[in-house]
Amino acid sequence: MKVNEVSWSDLEQEVAHTAFQTAYEREINALIQEVRDNASKIHELEDIWSFHNFLSARRHEIDGKYDYNYSVLVFVFATLVKQGWLHLDELKGLDKEKIAKIGSLSRM
Numbered sequence: 062m063k064v065n066e067v068s069w070s071d072l073e074q075e076v077a078h079t080a081f082q083t084a085y086e087r088e089i090n091a092l093i094q095e096v097r098d099n100a101s102k103i104h105e106l107e108d109i110w111s112f113h114n115f116l117s118a119r120r121h122e123i124d125g126k127y128d129y130n131y132s133v134l135v136f137v138f139a140t141l142v143k144q145g146w147l148h149l150d151e152l153k154g155l156d157k158e159k160i161a162k163i164g165s166l167s168r169m
Contacts, residue, residue, distance in 0.1 A: 067159065069131050076154035077134055084146040085127055092119060135159060139166030 069077065096116070103109055128137055141147035142163060149167075152160055 067131070067135070067156075069134075070156075073155050073159070074131075076152060077131075077138075078129075080138065080147055080151050081127070081129055081134075083151060084141040088123065088146050092123070135162055136166065138163045139169075142167035143169075 099112060099115070103112060126137065126140060128134075138147060138152065139162075142149055143166075149160060149164055152163065155163075
């Protein structure tokens with residue numbers, strides 16, 4: 062199966078969209094909590110610039126990771142599973158081959 066040429070049924074698209082949103086919300090909520098925890102530690106100007114750099118890096122990372130393009134979605138899901146933002150069982154409804162590929166890639 063060439064993952065960039067895989068078709069997605071209507072059901073798979075719904076499952077994928079829900080899983081994608083779930084992972085995104087988890088990561089964003091974790092980031093918001095981290096921002097709240099770290100904002101209280103700002104005491105000097107240098108702390109502000111460090112915090113700014115941290116936020117810029119995280120924004121770049123998150124914007125690059127969450128690509129809802131069906132040609133790369135298997136890879137996106139594998140990354141999200143590997144990082145713990147998504148669980149394979151949340152992808153039930155996808156084709157078994159897709160789930161197997163995501164599982165394999167997440168262990169690399």
